[in-house]
Amino acid sequence: MTQQPPFVTLEGVTRQWDGRGGVRDVSLAVPEGAFVSILGPSGCGKSTLLRLISGLEMPDAGRVRIGGRDVTGLPPADRGLSMVFQSYALFPHLSVRENILFGMRVRRVPRATRAHKLAEAVAMLGLEGLEGRKPAALSGGQRQRVALARAVVSGHPLCLMDEPLSNLDAKLRHSVRRDIKALQRRLGLTLVYVTHDQTEAMSLSTHVVLMRDGQVEQIATPRALYAAPVSTFAAEFIGDPPMAIVEGAALGRPGALVGLRPEHLALAPAGAAHLTGTLREVEYMGAETHLIVAHPAGRGLIVSVPGHAAWQPGQQIGLSLPEEHRVLFDAQTGRARERPAPGSRGHPAPVAPSP
Numbered sequence: 009m010t011q012q013p014p015f016v017t018l019e020g021v022t023r024q025w026d027g028r029g030g031v032r033d034v035s036l037a038v039p040e041g042a043f044v045s046i047l048g049p050s051g052c053g054k055s056t057l058l059r060l061i062s063g064l065e066m067p068d069a070g071r072v073r074i075g076g077r078d079v080t081g082l083p084p085a086d087r088g089l090s091m092v093f094q095s096y097a098l099f100p101h102l103s104v105r106e107n108i109l110f111g112m113r114v115r116r117v118p119r120a121t122r123a124h125k126l127a128e129a130v131a132m133l134g135l136e137g138l139e140g141r142k143p144a145a146l147s148g149g150q151r152q153r154v155a156l157a158r159a160v161v162s163g164h165p166l167c168l169m170d171e172p173l174s175n176l177d178a179k180l181r182h183s184v185r186r187d188i189k190a191l192q193r194r195l196g197l198t199l200v201y202v203t204h205d206q207t208e209a210m211s212l213s214t215h216v217v218l219m220r221d222g223q224v225e226q227i228a229t230p231r232a233l234y235a236a237p238v239s240t241f242a243a244e245f246i247g248d249p250p251m252a253i254v255e256g257a258a259l260g261r262p263g264a265l266v267g268l269r270p271e272h273l274a275l276a277p278a279g280a281a282h283l284t285g286t287l288r289e290v291e292y293m294g295a296e297t298h299l300i301v302a303h304p305a306g307r308g309l310i311v312s313v314p315g316h317a318a319w320q321p322g323q324q325i326g327l328s329l330p331e332e333h334r335v336l337f338d339a340q341t342g343r344a345r346e347r348p349a350p351g352s353r354g355h356p357a358p359v360a361p362s363p
């Protein structure tokens with residue numbers, strides 16, 4: 009359980025349009041200094057939730073608290089937070105320096121303090137030598153680092169980010185991702201980070217809020233989310249490859265769905281196999297090869313074998329699904345049957361994420 013008091017709290021927050029979209033009855037608590045990802049498929053309400061925290065959106069119902077203060081009716085500027093968006097939101101006619109300093113100018117921060125903070129942020133984000141350039145003369149990665157620098161100099165203890173890496177190519181995404189993590193740790197920021205990319209959420213966060221159709225599906229640490237998903241939705245959204253799901257009837261567990269993480273799915277000799285499927289695809293990944301197996305009772309059956317494997321599509325493949333690693337779900341509801349491990353929570357509100 010977390011020792012930190014909650015820094016951001018949502019209590020039964022709803023925001024919809026004509027009874028549709030947005031978020032419904034969301035409760036969660038973000039501990040001080042936490043890195044919380046809001047994760048889910050496109051359209052599940054992630055941006056709406058972040059905008060409700062920022063004050064860009066007002067709730068139809070529920071309360072928003074930041075640092076113990078009820079900020080539900082306050083505009084963004086009075087909430088003491090900074091924001092970084094996918095689109096960078098830089099002023100095109102201002103230089104890097106002026107973009108970073110803009111907020112401090114507005115707030116009439118003394119000149120000497122401004123210069124000091126600018127130098128610090130520029131060094132922290134590796135923007136030395138670029139201070140005089142306009143955004144158009146910067147790469148996507150540099151632009152997003154300017155946006156991050158602006159968040160740094162704001163000095164606000166809470167930072168909200170909405171898919172900040174989406175416009176960057178894969179390589180840059182990884183390096184800016186590490187910049188963000190390092191910044192968060194170094195400044196002790198409380199960070200709420202929206203992403204649809206489960207690898208980003210899993211690798212960056214102390215806690216993940218998994219959303220589905222405007223509601224919270226599960227709040228847990230990355231480890232708990234991986235080991236003890238509350239539903240087949242959570243099980244199949246997390247992991248690459250995701251959890252394999254097999255109809256229980258094929259494994260002597262009628263009425264259940266049996267889930268298994270790919271690292272526990274193994275090849276088995278004919279006599280010892282729990283399931284025998286047909287090899288559909290062989291994907292060579294370099295360090296390993298993924299064998300995509302088709303079986304009428306299963307989905308996501310992907311076996312990872314080391315190195316290059318001389319398998320041919322069409323071959324019959326025996327699979328072992330070790331009992332001790334099976335996660336059981338109700339076939340009707342898709343909800344986990346066994347109580348998820350401590351640290352993993354379902355719906356009850358308000359929910360305090362716990363490590």
Ligand SMILES: Nc1ncnc2c1ncn2[C@@H]1O[C@H](COP(=O)(O)OP(=O)(O)O)[C@@H](O)[C@H]1O
Binds near residue numbers: 025048050055
């Ligand atoms: N201003 C709005 N007016 C009407 N519908 C909206 C508005 N903003 C968001 N929505 C709807 O709410 C749902 C969630 O949107 P959003 O929070 O942007 O999702 P996400 O960020 O997870 O992709 C979507 O169905 C979207 O169409």
Ligand SMILES: [Mg+2]
Binds near residue numbers: 054055056
């Ligand atoms: Mg969005």
